[in-house]
Amino acid sequence: MRFEEKVAIVTGGGQGIGKAVARGLASEGASVVISDINPEIAHKTAEEVEESYQAKALAVKTDVKKRDDIHNLVAFAESEFGRIDILFNSAGICKRIDIQDISEEEWDEMIDINLRGVFLCSQAVMPIMKRQQQGRILNMASLAGKVGGIAVGAHYSASKAGVICLTKSFARALGPHGVTVNALAPGPVETAMIQDWPPEVREDMARQSPLGRIAQTEDIVEPALFLLSDAARHITGATLDINGGILMD
Template sequence: MNLEKKVAVITGASRGIGRSIALNLAKQGVRLVVNGTNVTRLNELAEEIHHEGQSCVVVAGDASHAETAADLVQAATKHYGSIDILVNNAGINLRRSTLETELQEWKKVLDINVTSAFLLCKAVLPVMMKQRKGKIINISSTTAKTPHKNASPAYGVSKAGLNYLTMHLAQEMAEHNIHVNAVCPGPIETDMSKQWSEPYRAAVIDKIPLKRIGKSENVADLVSFLASDLSDFITGQTIHINGGSYMN
């Protein structure tokens, strides 16, 4: 995929899909700056990547804060001199109905799921514009396209907003040779899905044509493709990866 020596900034990298994305890119020679709020897990990830002979810098902090975005850009440019790939993966879910959702909960979900991506893009884009190239991949969800009883309205709204941000930036940044796409995973095996009851898991699998739940590595493979030269004529897209549970 011609990713050797590229530089990637990844938010929400301490576990789940974000961790798999970091490990996948590292195996292909990408130099990393990883972010999250769990310092212990981030350091463990960096140690694993270093053990494989690749470079990884840890920048802990809340991705919904402008200061964290600035710190990530500074770390990438200081250590590597460029930023080729940005993966906005930081996100949280909230399992509340509309009437149960408090205003502060609503704001927190939107801040982490979509405002963080806005702040990271705003911080990274000047570097990519100067380079005349870049790949931005936003990790969204099929919940952005169809409601889900197991997710709050705040989660769906935040991911729908992320999809629009993806399209807007793709149009705005095309003249600078910057590609912006979103990945919309469906049911994926993560720490969250491991907490499902067996009846609920069976019900989820029954609705998937491929009759299995995806792996975080499946999402990581798609992200690597979008980060590579193989995707050079793809921008402004929201790409589904869900075993057929949502088709468009």
């Protein structure tokens, strides 16, 4: 059990990749705080996790656009469990839209959730992880943050490029305190986020991969658990590609 006695916060944990990683953490002994803007799915996931693994799982409604929500989330997790070992920043939105058509409001919302949210959540756990002299932060970046939007909007790609760089800055700041900070950069993953993609876009992305397939959430779980585990103690500031070879760099 790699995560016995560890306490993890998972943002966007109500569904998709966040939910799958939260389940993975709980299956190996972690207590998890499932945070999501949608309280119904957060509670449902927490219930499922408790039933499946006899792990402690709590749900908190959090909008990562709101600093007060984030501070409440972190204070709640700390008061319930006395520590925070893991922050998995998975909350995010994505939109397929031509660069010409992105409004200022859409740009701001994308950056607020995908980039500023990661910044605020990571900043909020910093004092606790520094005090513990131990911690793991893992951020969801994206293939799009490396290559620009192939199938998604430029604002999404820019937000994820920001996450990749922010990961390095937090890694530099927290390394001296025994905390590692890394990111994952998946290509398309079969979740609600891409469910409205036209079949031809989906097929084109699968064709670009030498493996000829689109990832499932399970393909993300083990790489995430590895980076959150003690085995990855000497890896920090890294962005791990999980893209089926669409991009090899």
